[in-house]
Amino acid sequence: xxxxxxxxxxxxxxxxxxxxxxxxxxxxxxxxxxxxxxxxxxxxxxxxxxxxxxxxxxxxxxxxxxxxxxxxxxxxxxxxxxxxxxxxxxxxxxxxxxxxxxxxxxxxxxxxxxxxxxxxxxxxxxxxxxxxxxxxxxxxxxxxxxxxxxxxxxxxxxx
Amino acid sequence: xxxxxxxxxxxxxxxxxxxxxxxxxxxxxxxxxxxxxxxxxxxxxxxxxxxxxxxxxxxxxxxxxxxxxxxxxxxxxxxxxxxxxxxxxxxxxxxxxxxxxxxxxxxxxxxxxxxxxxxxxxxxxxxxxxxxxxxxxxxxxxxxxxxxxxxxxxxxxxxxxxxxxxxxxxxxxxxxxxxxxxxxxxxxxxxxxxxxxxxxxxxxxxxxxxxxxxxxxxxxxxxxxxxxxxxxxxxxxxxxxxxxxxxxxxxxxxxxxxxxxxxxxxxxxxxxxxxxxxxxxxxxxxxxxxxxxxxxxxxxxxxxxxxxxxxxxx
Ligand SMILES: [Zn+2]
Numbered sequence: 001x002x003x004x005x006x007x008x009x010x011x012x013x014x015x016x017x018x019x020x021x022x023x024x025x026x027x028x029x030x031x032x033x034x035x036x037x038x039x040x041x042x043x044x045x046x047x048x049x050x051x052x053x054x055x056x057x058x059x060x061x062x063x064x065x066x067x068x069x070x071x072x073x074x075x076x077x078x079x080x081x082x083x084x085x086x087x088x089x090x091x092x093x094x095x096x097x098x099x100x101x102x103x104x105x106x107x108x109x110x111x112x113x114x115x116x117x118x119x120x121x122x123x124x125x126x127x128x129x130x131x132x133x134x135x136x137x138x139x140x141x142x143x144x145x146x147x148x149x150x151x152x153x154x155x156x157x158x159x
Numbered sequence: 160x161x162x163x164x165x166x167x168x169x170x171x172x173x174x175x176x177x178x179x180x181x182x183x184x185x186x187x188x189x190x191x192x193x194x195x196x197x198x199x200x201x202x203x204x205x206x207x208x209x210x211x212x213x214x215x216x217x218x219x220x221x222x223x224x225x226x227x228x229x230x231x232x233x234x235x236x237x238x239x240x241x242x243x244x245x246x247x248x249x250x251x252x253x254x255x256x257x258x259x260x261x262x263x264x265x266x267x268x269x270x271x272x273x274x275x276x277x278x279x280x281x282x283x284x285x286x287x288x289x290x291x292x293x294x295x296x297x298x299x300x301x302x303x304x305x306x307x308x309x310x311x312x313x314x315x316x317x318x319x320x321x322x323x324x325x326x327x328x329x330x331x332x333x334x335x336x337x338x339x340x341x342x343x344x345x346x347x348x349x350x351x352x353x354x355x356x357x358x359x360x361x362x363x364x365x366x367x368x369x370x371x372x373x374x375x376x377x378x379x380x381x382x383x384x385x386x387x388x389x390x391x392x393x394x395x396x397x398x399x400x401x402x403x404x405x406x407x408x409x410x411x412x413x414x415x416x417x418x419x420x421x422x423x424x425x426x427x428x429x430x431x432x433x434x435x436x437x438x439x440x441x442x443x444x445x446x447x448x449x450x451x452x453x454x455x456x457x458x459x460x461x462x463x464x465x466x467x468x469x470x471x472x473x
Contacts, residue, residue, distance in 0.1 A: 010284070010288065010289040012280070014215060014272050014273060014276060014277060015272065015273070016214070016215040016271045016272040017271060017272075018214065018215070018216075018268075018271050019176070019178075019179075019271075020179065021177070021178055021179025021180075021181075022177060022178060022179075022182055023179070023182065024179060025177075052179065052181055052182075052222070052225050053179060053181055053182040053185075053225075054181040054182065054185050054225040054226050054228075055225075055228060056224075056225040056229070056230065057228055057230040058199075058228045059185070059188070059189075059199055059225070059226055059227045059228025060185075060189075060228070061182075061185055
């Protein structure tokens with residue numbers, strides 16, 4: 001059919017103002033002051049970070065705040081080699097799941113200041129904080145290796 | 160059909176929630192389970208109703224699952240609809256016969272975005288949605304159609320309006336149990352004697368907006384016309400819609416409509432329908448009624464309607 005309409009434009013734009021929630025708000029305010037807070041579950045005692053206000057295992061409210069160190073161990077990682085539209089960092093770069101010391105769930109962040117080929121599971125890392133800390137995960141620029149011996153055993157069950 | 164009953168209900172309505180979805184859902188789930196004397200591992204099937212359009216976040220219903228603690232993994236499903244349809248799915252699942260209990264919940268943070276515009280996106284995407292008709296204007300179109308039908312008495316004409324409902328955030332949870340399990344867990348379960356839902360065309364122009372044919376058919380299949388409900392909880396965000404529903408359901412003056420206050424004062428989108436079922440069931444369980452009717456609606460101008468008949472049994 002030669003007169004078929006193949007395209008018409010129907011733009012959609014909706015604006016939302018979304019409260020982060022009680023637990024995420026406390027976590028973000030902690031980041032702005034250079035602190036990482038998890039929450040301990042009253043039932044299984046596991047420490048979740050970032051906290052969501054509920055233990056995803058037990059389905060109970062988590063109120064107890066736990067101050068965590070900014071060091072941890074890489075449980076798994078991926079290396080980004082392919083350019084994409086919103087890419088902000090130079091290729092190749094790495095993202096990792098990091099089990100902070102004292103936490104039972106992992107945090108997702110960038111790994112920098114190390115050749116990507118050297119990144120591995122069990123590698124010890126520490127946060128590099130931004131000078132101007134926003135109330136978001138951008139308060140941490142990235143994580144970098146600490147140089148400590150690998151701690152593969154400490155992350156068992158997390159990969 | 161297997162006997163299935165509502166054995167507990169909990170709801171939470173707030174003008175503006177500071178909570179995330181999991182924080183909003185958790186209190187009602189815990190209260191509903193607590194009232195039923197059950198723990199999460201006692202639940203055979205979990206089903207929820209919500210819409211990602213309300214929060215503007217894809218898969219927001221997955222985040223809310225933290226509220227039920229899905230580990231070890233649970234059997235779960237979700238409908239992108241009012242929680243009343245999640246209850247229907249759970250009722251069907253209980254008919255399989257291998258499980259005795261189900262948890263149904265609904266949540267909606269309806270105040271995060273421009274709800275009147277968000278609801279326009281459920282319209283036909285080629286002819287209607289690009290015009291962005293807001294929900295209240297469409298309800299006014301329906302009120303006009305009802306007034307023009309000539310069927311209304313003078314006193315009803317005053318009620319045929321499309322005053323925008325008060326939009327609130329909220330969550331609700333219901334626990335269902337089958338037959339003997341329901342009797343064991345609850346002193347007076349509200350048994351579902353019939354439940355059915357029907358949908359009308361996507362296109363507003365082909366519908367007679369002054370009649371709710373889908374409500375009438377759903378009511379017939381739910382056995383509504385053979386029962387004498389004391390109460391009817393109707394999910395009508397606009398007062399003209401309440402008149403249309405009363406007409407379709409042939410409700411006489413003896414039936415008390417919306418003793419809870421209905422959805423016009425507290426319209427928690429995606430939750431208000433499940434609340435109607437919970438409210439009606441509560442009135443059966445607390446001996447205010449032997450039979451109650453609950454109705455839920457979805458889509459513009461009562462496009463889709465669900466009828467759930469609840470009753471006490473010896
Ligand atoms: Zn826990």
